[in-house]
Amino acid sequence: MANSPASKNSLTINGLDAGYASVRVLEDISLSVSHAETVVLLGTNGNGKSTLMKCVMGMLRPASGSITAEIDGERYDLVGRSTEEIVDLGITLVPEGRRLFPKLTVEENLLLGAFRPTARGAIGRNLDSSYETFPRLRERRSQLAGSLSGGEQQMLALARALMSAPRILLIDEPSVGLAPILVSRTIEKIQELKERFELTVLMAEQNFNQAVRIADRGYVIVHGQIAFEGRNADELNNNELVRKFYLGL
Amino acid sequence: MKIGVFWLIAAAVGLALVVLTRLYFTNEYFFFAAYVVLQYVVLSTAWNILGGYTGYINFGTGAFFAIGAYSSVVLHKLPALLKIFDMVIPAIPLPVMILVGGIVSGMVGLGTGYLTLRLRGVFFAIATLALAVVVQTLIVNWDYVGGSRGIYMIRPPKAPLGGSYIQYLYALMMALCVISVGIARWIERSRLGLGFAAIRDDELAAEAGGVPTLRLKLIATTLSGALMGMAGAPLPYYVTYLEPASTFNLAYAVNSVAMPVIGGMTSWVGPILGAILLGTIQQLGSVGFFLDLNIPPTFNLLIVGVLLILFVIIMPNGIMGLISARQRRRATIIETALQQQRAA
Numbered sequence: 349m350a351n352s353p354a355s356k357n358s359l360t361i362n363g364l365d366a367g368y369a370s371v372r373v374l375e376d377i378s379l380s381v382s383h384a385e386t387v388v389l390l391g392t393n394g395n396g397k398s399t400l401m402k403c404v405m406g407m408l409r410p411a412s413g414s415i416t417a418e419i420d421g422e423r424y425d426l427v428g429r430s431t432e433e434i435v436d437l438g439i440t441l442v443p444e445g446r447r448l449f450p451k452l453t454v455e456e457n458l459l460l461g462a463f464r465p466t467a468r469g470a471i472g473r474n475l476d477s478s479y480e481t482f483p484r485l486r487e488r489r490s491q492l493a494g495s496l497s498g499g500e501q502q503m504l505a506l507a508r509a510l511m512s513a514p515r516i517l518l519i520d521e522p523s524v525g526l527a528p529i530l531v532s533r534t535i536e537k538i539q540e541l542k543e544r545f546e547l548t549v550l551m552a553e554q555n556f557n558q559a560v561r562i563a564d565r566g567y568v569i570v571h572g573q574i575a576f577e578g579r580n581a582d583e584l585n586n587n588e589l590v591r592k593f594y595l596g597l
Numbered sequence: 598m599k600i601g602v603f604w605l606i607a608a609a610v611g612l613a614l615v616v617l618t619r620l621y622f623t624n625e626y627f628f629f630a631a632y633v634v635l636q637y638v639v640l641s642t643a644w645n646i647l648g649g650y651t652g653y654i655n656f657g658t659g660a661f662f663a664i665g666a667y668s669s670v671v672l673h674k675l676p677a678l679l680k681i682f683d684m685v686i687p688a689i690p691l692p693v694m695i696l697v698g699g700i701v702s703g704m705v706g707l708g709t710g711y712l713t714l715r716l717r718g719v720f721f722a723i724a725t726l727a728l729a730v731v732v733q734t735l736i737v738n739w740d741y742v743g744g745s746r747g748i749y750m751i752r753p754p755k756a757p758l759g760g761s762y763i764q765y766l767y768a769l770m771m772a773l774c775v776i777s778v779g780i781a782r783w784i785e786r787s788r789l790g791l792g793f794a795a796i797r798d799d800e801l802a803a804e805a806g807g808v809p810t811l812r813l814k815l816i817a818t819t820l821s822g823a824l825m826g827m828a829g830a831p832l833p834y835y836v837t838y839l840e841p842a843s844t845f846n847l848a849y850a851v852n853s854v855a856m857p858v859i860g861g862m863t864s865w866v867g868p869i870l871g872a873i874l875l876g877t878i879q880q881l882g883s884v885g886f887f888l889d890l891n892i893p894p895t896f897n898l899l900i901v902g903v904l905l906i907l908f909v910i911i912m913p914n915g916i917m918g919l920i921s922a923r924q925r926r927r928a929t930i931i932e933t934a935l936q937q938q939r940a941a
Contacts, residue, residue, distance in 0.1 A: 407801075407805065431804050431807065432807050432808075432809050434807075435806065435807030436807065440805075440806070440807070441805045441806075443801065443805050447801060447802030447805070448798075448799070449794065449795050449798035449799055449802065449803075450798060451794070451798055452791075452794055452795070452798060456791060456794070459788075459791060460791060460792070460795045460803065460806055460808060461806050463788070463791075463792060463795075463807055463808045463809075464807045508806065509806070512807060
């Protein structure tokens, strides 16, 4: 609905069905993320948030439905494209649980974020800019990623995703396994990155209160279906459905 | 060290070893034994490209090795076959056989990679084990290359480099060592190696970040298979009687896994160390060197097994792991000292 025709980078999902073998996980999902918008996808475990992310990234082929992205004003159909192509287009995923390369150094992790030929050209500049954004990572550049603290690992996961200079950033549960204070810091950092790089962000999150802090809009996903769509943070906050299905109040 | 410089040094070391051993060892048996050790250097280095760098455990070394050996048999018999059709070609030289063996094995490696691209971890290992059985069955039933009876191979009358033919084989295997180690070290320091390491650490994350995991895996299986085939290509002339049971011996698979594990899988040095250590022990064992200790030659594979278990328990990162752990400890000591200095 907020998908204005003037948008430069946006993501639109229409009537998406997906699952694993005979298990259907997503049912008729439609959502959109407009240019420079932060949209949160709220839902507890097992409701299909990660499956949705995998579909967008081409890691799982949807049974039906369409996923289109508009990158710098150009439209692309994402279904049927390989993950590499999608990353090349300018869409990157920060996977759930960070999924760093624990036995490689911080810098090697960052370099792997820019493995694609399209990202390689600007590798020096992007490396500088991530060290600038995350000074801790510069200090620890030759340390093994597995030896970083949880918060530092989440920062590295974000920095790695930014190494391919994405336009659209997908973030899957950034709060997993982090202490409350770090969750709040991570969420703020995401907001900061979004503004700084003018990113279009789709973030899946369980931590309702934290996610809503930076959300422009949001969807609540229950059993693989969009149960509620909130056009702003207020609508998400004061809603019967959210309280019942999601917060369990 | 620049890549080119390393190649030069490796080639020089290989050449020096060949020349020096030829000067100092008059006993022909030395070259027989050294050939096998060098062959294991190539095999374990090749195995490590897929197993160590990329994290895919391959139990099918025997298959790739034998494909190299049997492609040489075919090439050896090719002039005789073509004569029937009134085509006269000269005997094919061994270096060409090695090249062809590498190409054929590399293609089988590529095919294996394609067929197993969805398999990970233990399932991949089982598939490669199955590959060895499949290839062996094919060879056993292929009469042209001797079938299960085996085939006699008559060595060319004279060795191109002077000296005995076995010395020639030894020199060629040394060259293969230089090539495979050079390739392994280049991979380690290239973007390719970084991509391999990403697959080993977390394949899903690598894919999500745009690392072309499938293509990299195919490169790894192809390269690894090709080098194994090249190591096998001179075998028919080495043994002069080639038969499937010993060509597909389990020892090749076990050794090429055990050597990198014992030497250390994350560095090109590891497989060399492991191959020299284990290969030498086995060669000494097979001539009864350990008879005084009541260890007969038949216990060769047992020695490998025991050493493997010991290393996995005591030094899971191999000999190289021990060295780099010490380096890291030293680095931390220096770093904390610097920090204290700064604080003071």
